[in-house]
Amino acid sequence: MAPPQLAGTLLTLMRARIAYTLSFWLLGAVALSVLSMGGLTAWHLREGFSAYLQTRDLERLDRFTALVTSRLSAQVASDASAPFNAPDMRALLRTLAEEEGSVAKPSDAGQDSPPPDSEGMLPRRPGFSPPEGSGLLPPRSGPPPGSSEAFGSRVALVRPNGDHWVGPRIERDEPGVVERPVRVDGVVRVWVRFRPRQRAPEAQESQFLRTQYTGIAVVASVLLLLALGVAAWLARQWARPLVAVQHATARIAQGELAVRIPVDRSDxxxxxxxxxxxxxxxxxxxxxxxxxxxxxxxxxxxxxxxxxxxxxxxxxxxxxxxxxxxxxxxxxxxxxxxxxxxxxxxxxxxxLQALSCNFAPEDAVQLVQQILKRHERLMEEAGLQLAWVDPAEEAIAVCWDTARMAQLLSNLLHNSLRYTDAPGRVEVRLWASDGVVHIRLDDSAPGVAPADLARLFDPLYRADSARSRHNGGSGLGLAICAAIAKAHGGRITAKPSPLGGMQLQVSLPAQPERSS
Missing domain, CATH: 1.10.287.130 (Signal transduction histidine kinase, dimerisation/phosphotransfer (DHp) domain)
Structure with a gap:
C-alpha cells in the first residue's frame, strides 16, 4: 500500500475508533445484562426444579408411610399377638403407584387381573410410559443399573432399635436422611428412612432442564444480535456529529473561521x-x-x-x-x-486587565457637579443646553478613582458635544440604589441606529462615517469609558434616548471590590 493510502487508512481508523468504542461498550453492557439475566434465570430454574423434586419426594414419602401404617394396622387387627411379618417392598411400591395413578388397578374394569409381564409387573395403563428409573415399579432383584435415584431405591424400613428390616440399607448418619415414624395403636412400630437425591435428576427431568436452558440460550443469542445492531446504529448516530465537529475544528484551526456545522439535535x-x-x-x-x-x-x-x-x-x-x-x-x-x-x-x-486605578473615598454628587460646571461654557458655545435633572440633595459616598471617573464623564459629555445638533439638549441624572450608583446621560437628535448600539464601545468605531475627524474625536472615547467602568466593576450601556438622540448609562458599585 502506498504511503498516502496508508495514511488515509490510518486516519479513517482513528476517526472511526469512537464508533468502535461506543459499539463495544454498548454491546458489552447489553451482553453482561443478558448473560447475567440468563445465568440467574437458569440457576433459579434449576434450584426451583430441585426444590420441586424434593417436595414431591417428601409428599410421596408421606403417602408411602401412610400405606405402611395401614398394612401394619391390618396385621395387628387380624392377630395382635403375632409378630410383624416383613412386608413385600415391591407390593408396597406397586400399590403406591396404583394410588398415584401411574399404573392401572386390576379391578378398575371389573375384569380379572391380567397376568404380570415377564418381570412379574402389572401391565401399564395404555399410553402411559413412566419415566425410566422412576422407582414406582422396581424389579424383583432391586433397581436396575443407573437408577439409583429412583424412589424405591432410596426408601427403607427400619426397626425401632435401628436395625435394618426391608429395602436398601440406608444409614441414619448419611447426609440429608429423612425419617418418618409408623405408629400402630400409638406405638412406633417401624421407621421409614428415606435418602434424598444425591445427583442430577432422571432422564426426562434432565431433558426438561436442557430444553429450558436451550431456550434461554437462544433468547440470549437473539438479544445479543439485536444489541449488536442497535449498538452499531447508536454509535454511528453519536459519532457522526462528533466527526463533523472534528473536521470543523480542524478547519477553524487552519483559519477557516466561516465554517459552520448543521445542528439537528437537542441533546x-x-x-x-x-x-x-x-x-x-x-x-x-x-x-x-x-x-x-x-x-x-x-x-x-x-x-x-x-x-x-x-x-x-x-x-x-x-x-x-x-x-x-x-x-x-x-x-x-x-x-x-x-x-x-x-x-x-x-x-x-x-x-490586559492591567488598567491601574487609585481608589479613594469621594462624593459622587460633588464629582458630577464639578464635571458639569467645567463643560457648561463649551455646551453653550455649541448651542446646547446642559441640564442636571433631579440633582441629589444628599451626598453619595463612593470609593472611585477620581481622575478616571472625571475622564469617563468628560468623554461622555464630549461625545454629546460633538454629535448633537444645535439647538439641542443634554440631560444628566444621578441616583443610587442597592449599593450601585447610576449616571445617565441623554442627548437630543440625531440618534444612532439600533444595529450600531452594540458596537459603540468598540475601539475606533464610528456609527456614521460622516462623523469623523472634522468633528474632533478618534473613535476611542466610548471604548475608554467602557474600560474605566469595567475597571470599577461596573458597566456602561447605550440605547435610544427619549430626547431623540442616544442614552448612555453608567452603573458602578459604590464600593468596588478592587478598592479593598
Missing amino acids: EIGDVVRNVNTMAESLQRMEGSRRRWLADLSHELRTPLTVLRGELEAMEDGVRPLDLAAVISLKEDVLRLGLLVEDLHLLAMAD
Whole structure:
C-alpha cells in the first residue's frame, strides 16, 4: 500500500475508533445484562426444579408411610399377638403407584387381573410410559443399573432399635436422611428412612432442564444480535456529529473561521455543536475586529503624522516661515498625536486587565457637579443646553478613582458635544440604589441606529462615517469609558434616548471590590 493510502487508512481508523468504542461498550453492557439475566434465570430454574423434586419426594414419602401404617394396622387387627411379618417392598411400591395413578388397578374394569409381564409387573395403563428409573415399579432383584435415584431405591424400613428390616440399607448418619415414624395403636412400630437425591435428576427431568436452558440460550443469542445492531446504529448516530465537529475544528484551526456545522439535535452533542458554531462566530468577529483595528489604527496615526510632515516640508522649502506660530502649531499636532497614543495605551492595558486605578473615598454628587460646571461654557458655545435633572440633595459616598471617573464623564459629555445638533439638549441624572450608583446621560437628535448600539464601545468605531475627524474625536472615547467602568466593576450601556438622540448609562458599585 502506498504511503498516502496508508495514511488515509490510518486516519479513517482513528476517526472511526469512537464508533468502535461506543459499539463495544454498548454491546458489552447489553451482553453482561443478558448473560447475567440468563445465568440467574437458569440457576433459579434449576434450584426451583430441585426444590420441586424434593417436595414431591417428601409428599410421596408421606403417602408411602401412610400405606405402611395401614398394612401394619391390618396385621395387628387380624392377630395382635403375632409378630410383624416383613412386608413385600415391591407390593408396597406397586400399590403406591396404583394410588398415584401411574399404573392401572386390576379391578378398575371389573375384569380379572391380567397376568404380570415377564418381570412379574402389572401391565401399564395404555399410553402411559413412566419415566425410566422412576422407582414406582422396581424389579424383583432391586433397581436396575443407573437408577439409583429412583424412589424405591432410596426408601427403607427400619426397626425401632435401628436395625435394618426391608429395602436398601440406608444409614441414619448419611447426609440429608429423612425419617418418618409408623405408629400402630400409638406405638412406633417401624421407621421409614428415606435418602434424598444425591445427583442430577432422571432422564426426562434432565431433558426438561436442557430444553429450558436451550431456550434461554437462544433468547440470549437473539438479544445479543439485536444489541449488536442497535449498538452499531447508536454509535454511528453519536459519532457522526462528533466527526463533523472534528473536521470543523480542524478547519477553524487552519483559519477557516466561516465554517459552520448543521445542528439537528437537542441533546448534549447538539449543545457541543452549537458551542463550536458560537466559538467560530466569535473568532470570526474577533478576527474582523482585529483587522479593522489595525486598519483604523494605521489611519488614525497616519493623519497627524501627515500633517506634521507637510508642515515640516513647507518650512524646509521656505513656503512657511519657521517662527513661533509654526512651532506652536507643530507642538499642537504632537500633543494630539501623544493623546491618541495615550488612549491606545490605556485600552491596551484595559484589555490586559492591567488598567491601574487609585481608589479613594469621594462624593459622587460633588464629582458630577464639578464635571458639569467645567463643560457648561463649551455646551453653550455649541448651542446646547446642559441640564442636571433631579440633582441629589444628599451626598453619595463612593470609593472611585477620581481622575478616571472625571475622564469617563468628560468623554461622555464630549461625545454629546460633538454629535448633537444645535439647538439641542443634554440631560444628566444621578441616583443610587442597592449599593450601585447610576449616571445617565441623554442627548437630543440625531440618534444612532439600533444595529450600531452594540458596537459603540468598540475601539475606533464610528456609527456614521460622516462623523469623523472634522468633528474632533478618534473613535476611542466610548471604548475608554467602557474600560474605566469595567475597571470599577461596573458597566456602561447605550440605547435610544427619549430626547431623540442616544442614552448612555453608567452603573458602578459604590464600593468596588478592587478598592479593598
